[in-house]
Amino acid sequence: MKVAIYVSRFLPATGGIIFHVTYLANDLIRQGVNVEIHTGNVITLNKKRIMLERSHIEVLGKIGIVIERDLLPILPLHIRAFEKSDADVLNIHGHAELFTSNLLLTLRRLKRPIILTSHGALQTTLLNMHYTNSIFQIGTIVAKRAFAKSITLNLLRKYVDTIIASSDEEKSVLLLHGLNAERVVIIKNFVPDQYFAYKPDDDYVLRILEQYAVEPYNYVITVSRIDYNKGLHQVVKALACLYKSGVRKIKYLIIGPDEGALNFILSLSDKLGIRHNIVYLGKITDKKIILALNRLSLAFVYPLYAGAAHSLAVIEAMSQRTPIIVSNTLNSICKH
Secondary structure, three states: OOEEEEEOOOOOOOOOOHHHHHHHHHHHHHHHOOOEEEOOOOOEOOEEEEOOOOOEEEEEEEEEEEEEEEOOOOOOHHHHHHOOOOOEEEEEOOOOOOHHHHHHHHHOOOOEEEEEEEHHHHHHHHHHOOOOOHHHHHHHHHHHHHHHHHHHHHHHHHHOOOOOOOOOHHHHHHHOOOOOOEEEEOOOOOOOOOOOOOOOHHHHHHHHHHHHOOOOOOOEEEEEEHHHOOHHHHHHHHHHHHHOOOOOEEEEEEOOOOOOEEEEEHHHHOOOHHHHEEEEEEEOHHHHHHHHHHOOEEEEEOOOOOOOOHHHHHOOOOOOOOOOEEOOHHHHHOOO
C-alpha cells in the first residue's frame, strides 16, 4: 500500500504540522506502508523566504519527498505530481480556502480515497477567530470565511472521503456546517511516550538561565511561532500589572521563530517599563532543552486568539508536569 501526503511546507521548515506529518510518515513506514510526501519549494526560515531547488526528489530515511515549484494558490500547477502519484490513498494536510478548493477540483476525477487533515485551520476560518487591527486583514478574513462556507465546504462534502479533526469541538463545528458525522474522525494531538519519561539535564539548562539572569521557577514560558494570533502581548500586559503590584522578579521566556510580532512585543514591554523582564531565546530545535526549560518554569502560557489550545508545545509542557495557562479557544481544552 502507498500513501501520498501533501503539505504546503516541509523540512527544513519547522512547526506543529511538519512534526505531525514526519511522525505520521515514520509510523506508517513501520507498519509496512510506502509513504511519499509532496510539498512546495518555498519555505520561510528566520523571517527569510527561501526557495529550494525546483522540481526534485529527496529522501529522508525511508520517506520520499517530492518538491515541486510553488505558485499562487489560484494557479495550483505545482500539485500535478501529487495528482499523478500512483498512491492508493491521498492525504492533504493543512487548509487554505483557495488552495484546498483548487486541489480538490484537480483531484476530483481520481478514483482514490482522499483524506483531509485540517489541523484546526478550517474551524478557525469558519468561526472567524483572528487577532488583527488592520482593516485590510479584516476584509481578507471575512472574504476567506465567505469563500470557505460557499465553495470549500461544498467541495469537501463532494470529494473528501474522510476529514481528520484534532478535537471534539472541531468535529462539532464541521457537523454544524453540514458535513457527515461518519466522515469526520477525531485524532487528537500527542507527543511520543518517551517525552513523559525523559529526565532533563538540569545543570545544562541552569547554565542557560544563568546566562540570561533568569532564576529557576521564577519565570513563565511560551514556545510558539511569534505572531499576533498567539497573544503573547497579553502575557506582557499581565506581567506589567504584576510588576506594578510589587511582583517584579518574574520573567517571561519566549522561544520560537519570529513571524512579525516580536518587535511589537518588545516595544510594548519597553513602553510598560518591563523590557528587562522579557527574554527572547530565539528558535530552539533541541527538544531536550525545551522540555527542561518547561520543567523549571512557573508555568507555560499560551493565550492565543485563533486555533486549538491543545498544541504540541502545550502537550510537551504537560509531559514535564508544568502548570499550563491557556485561552480556551474553540472550547478545545474543556473537551480534552
